[in-house]
Amino acid sequence: MAYFDIPTIDVSPFIRSEENEEGKKKAIEQMREACVNYGFFQIANHGIPLELLSRIMDMYKTFFASSDDEKLSVPSDNYFKSTKKSAGTYEQLLFHLSSSGFNVCPENPPHIKNDQARDFLLGIYYSPATEAENVGKSAHKDPGCITILYQAEVGGLQVHKDEQWIPIAPSKDKLEVNIGDVIQVLSNNKFKSATHRVIRPRETNRYSCAFFYNVQGDKWVEPLPQCTKEIGESPKYRGFLFKEYVQLRQRDETHPPARPED
Numbered sequence: 001m002a003y004f005d006i007p008t009i010d011v012s013p014f015i016r017s018e019e020n021e022e023g024k025k026k027a028i029e030q031m032r033e034a035c036v037n038y039g040f041f042q043i044a045n046h047g048i049p050l051e052l053l054s055r056i057m058d059m060y061k062t063f064f065a066s067s068d069d070e071k072l073s074v075p076s077d078n079y080f081k082s083t084k085k086s087a088g089t090y091e092q093l094l095f096h097l098s099s100s101g102f103n104v105c106p107e108n109p110p111h112i113k114n115d116q117a118r119d120f121l122l123g124i125y126y127s128p129a130t131e132a133e134n135v136g137k138s139a140h141k142d143p144g145c146i147t148i149l150y151q152a153e154v155g156g157l158q159v160h161k162d163e164q165w166i167p168i169a170p171s172k173d174k175l176e177v178n179i180g181d182v183i184q185v186l187s188n189n190k191f192k193s194a195t196h197r198v199i200r201p202r203e204t205n206r207y208s209c210a211f212f213y214n215v216q217g218d219k220w221v222e223p224l225p226q227c228t229k230e231i232g233e234s235p236k237y238r239g240f241l242f243k244e245y246v247q248l249r250q251r252d253e254t255h256p257p258a259r260p261e262d
């Protein structure tokens, strides 16, 4: 059976101040290829201080170790504990970045829209697997544009490719990036929304932190002209409003009408 290795892409040409057009071109080409083949890649040299990542993970560990009363005292939209076996066993804490004042666009000029309203940051806690069950999050695709994930110490994330589940090794200094359904639709199926899942390891807690980059809810999503009529291809998807798609996905996260083609 073929063995697939998820590509790791050095993004330092975009972070360092000196010009490095060659390096940028190479990284872009590697990303394009990874999005076509896997919908998934890792990035190295991302420029986020490791100390900051470690502080974020410590903050989540402290939150998830607190009592149920304390956890339930945060607004109900922010804290969620999965109770559906089929969806997996996890707890998560959500921050909406727009309400935090982070990444908020100025009101002028008016044509610059704040497109960050649906972006959010999720801290996720998985308890150790038991003899009977080990599903952290069951197989799914992310609905939005791009997800950037940090699983520092304990692995468990797996990506599906050609009938195989590829484990993604944890790394303190790398981030995982996956493409969501919106990009698959915009690219007219050239870039793949990666199917992935989390398997909980035995005897250890697992924490991860994911940033979901989305479009605004009232955005109409359909295959881009560059990926259809401009290259003589017909659209493989009909258009939809992002918020309606998200509602569809939330209505039943366990039975994928979760696919963009539904």
Ligand SMILES: O=C(O)CCC(=O)C(=O)O
Residues within 6 Å of the ligand: 122, 124, 137, 142, 149, 151, 156, 157, 196, 197, 198, 208, 209, 210
């Ligand atoms: O915790 C992880 O490693 C992945 C989480 C995930 O796939 C998700 O929240 O959509």
Ligand SMILES: [Fe+2]
Residues within 6 Å of the ligand: 140, 141, 142, 147, 196
């Ligand atoms: Fe996901």
